[in-house]
Amino acid sequence: MRTNILTAARSRLAGVVVAACATLLTVTVTGPAHADNPQRSGSELVVLGDSYTANGIRLDGDSRDCNHGPTAWPVQLSKLLKIAGTSDFEDVSCSGASLESHTAYDIVSEARIAAVAGAFGPRTKTVALQFGMNDTWGDSKTMLWTSLGPCVFNFRDGCGPEAAAQGRLADFRALTGQAYADRLREVVDYVRYYAPNARIVLVGYPELFPAHSSTVCTSVLGVGNIIQDRGAGLVDYLDRLQQAQIEAAKLLDLHFFDLRALTAGHGLCSSQPWLNGFFDPRADFAGIPFHPSAQGDSVTAQALNRWISQ
Secondary structure (H helix, E strand, O other): OHHHHHHHHHHHHHHHHHHHHHHHHHHHHOHHHHHHOOOOOOOOEEEEEOHHHHOOOOOOOOOOOOOOOOOOHHHHHHHHOOOOOOOOEEEOOOOOOEOOOOOOOEHHHHHHHHHHOOOOOOOOOEEEEEOOOOOOOOOOOOOHHHHHHHHHHOOOOOOOOHHHHOOOOOOHHHOOHHHHHHHHHHHHHHHHHHOOOOEEEEEOOOOOOOOOOOOEEEEEOOOEEEEEOOOHHHHHHHHHHHHHHHHHHHHHOOEEEOHHHHOOOOOOOOOOOOEOOEOOOOOOOOOOOOOEOHHHHHHHHHHHHHHHOO
16 A cells, blocks of 8 residues: 555656646746647647748848748748648748847747747647857857848958957857757757657758858849958858857757758859849849848758658
């Protein structure tokens, strides 16, 4: 009898511990709202990311309104998977979002929105994450996105490796795989808890400029490139971000989707760019500068569709 009582007590204690862990995860990421959609058992595809994901114009970084471009890769992917417009597709990406944002959205707040919608569950097959362009590292308060344009057009000072130390460029020196993984881990652990059958894929960024180059550029009107010969600092950051994502994916046991390799030869300086310049008819004439064109997003969507369908 005493053994039975002890066994029952241990079972109750184990149940309390499990419940407490679940509550802690819920509060950490979603607040108390995770269970407000109990009928949902998860969306098939859940996407979190920044403007390279949403590809929609958002002029006010503190606005709560997030626009998704009609040809953004998650939209195109949902159509290929035949889940567009259904509850099996949840895209909470938002321009300006980051791993640790100084504006309205970061990866945790996006995960919270998806959780409230009931997007994470046993039916969830794929969770895609794309972040890093809007983060700051080390003591610098400069992010890559805000320094990208000034770097290309700064013909007086250039944008070499010294630009990071001078605060004119995001500090690539402090960007490591471990640092990236630390910012990603909370949401990854949460997704694995609530969507145990999902594959989590960390989506990289397309090729903006060839790796290890010192030249960066962009096109205006499709008639010629504005060339910055002293752009090694910007390329170093993009190279470091790519490497940090690869290392973080290994540390967290995620799949890394190498978008740079997929889009190699189609950067801003190429003859067939898959990113937008300034009113460049070879890409999207009125598309967001430095962001993927409809063609670039189509390539991404098709490749992800093949990976998901494996």
